[in-house]
Amino acid sequence: MVSTLLTKLVLLATVIDIVYSVAIYEQCAGEGYGNFPCDNGMACFRRNKWFSSCQYSCPLNLGWECEAYITLAPAYAAGWAQCAGEGWGNAKACPAGYACYARSIYYSQCRPIGDCPADWGCYAFIHSTTPIPRPVTLPAYTKCNDVANAVCPTGTACFRNNALYAECRPACPPTWACETDVAQDKEQCGGAGYVGLTRCAEGLRCYVRNQLYAQCAPSCPGADFIC
Structure with a gap:
């Protein structure tokens, strides 16, 4: 049975169009359920049109349709490759150690877990069923360096004034250190x-x-x- 937590994650992943990989024995496909990639080394095997699960091989002599039904598991995007975005129809799952971070509604990229640029939407489903918390968006013209779990608002970036202070700004102000960064x-x-x-x-x-x-x-x- 799919856990309540996993069900919620599946629904949330469907809404934001960012996919996580599925662990062994968990559901990965089915009519009305969607298609989700399995963890590395496993494939999505079909039991019937309503249920498929991630396993290392098709369960034999147990009445599973995968004994005669051939399907391809969704592919992984490579590290630093695009993994989501409006109109994106290719691989959406990132390999182990990477997360699918959103730059905008049009572009997301597989980047190392925790390596999310300051002006990106740093929410993602990683190589497990555990989501990375969505960060707080700072107001424009406020300090942005050394602020945990926070990003600058759309249309701004974290520009450095000096070694100790940076601020969310729409552009680098004259004379600031970011002019040479x-x-x-x-x-x-x-x-x-x-x-x-x-x-x-x-x-x-x-x-x-x-x-x-x-x-x-x-x-x-x-x-x-x-x-």
């Missing part, structure tokens, strides 16, 4: 609606993936980037 490897550097650092560190270049996202990298990050 640079984005590091795998950090965002552009995209529609993006507010933040646009210059990459030495040895890195800002590669465009699509109109909503670009990131710093020493070389082309992948075939889905414009390189």
Whole structure:
């Protein structure tokens, strides 16, 4: 039986369109239920049209339809690859150690757990049934460094004034330290609606993936980037 907690997580995942991976023996598909990827090493095996579960192999001689029914488990997105967004129809689950963090309603990315940029929506389903808490959104023009579980509001980013103070601002103010700050490897550097650092560190270049996202990298990050 699916636990009450898992049922709530499934419903929430359906609402926000971000998918977590399913543990062994838990439901992963079924008519009216949706399709969810299994933890690494397992596949989604069909018992009947209403119920499929994650297992390492099809239960044999127990009347499961998977003995004759072939289906492919949903694929995992690679680390740093897109995993969700309006109109996104490819892999939505991230590999172990990564979470699907939302940059906007149009773009989410598999990033290491806890590595969520300050101006992103840092809620996600990770490689388990445990969600990462949704952060508090700070008001604009307030301190944003060393503030736990908080992000800057849409249209602003956490810009550094000095070594001790940073603030949610729509742009870097003149004379602030952020004027010379640079984005590091795998950090965002552009995209529609993006507010933040646009210059990459030495040895890195800002590669465009699509109109909503670009990131710093020493070389082309992948075939889905414009390189």
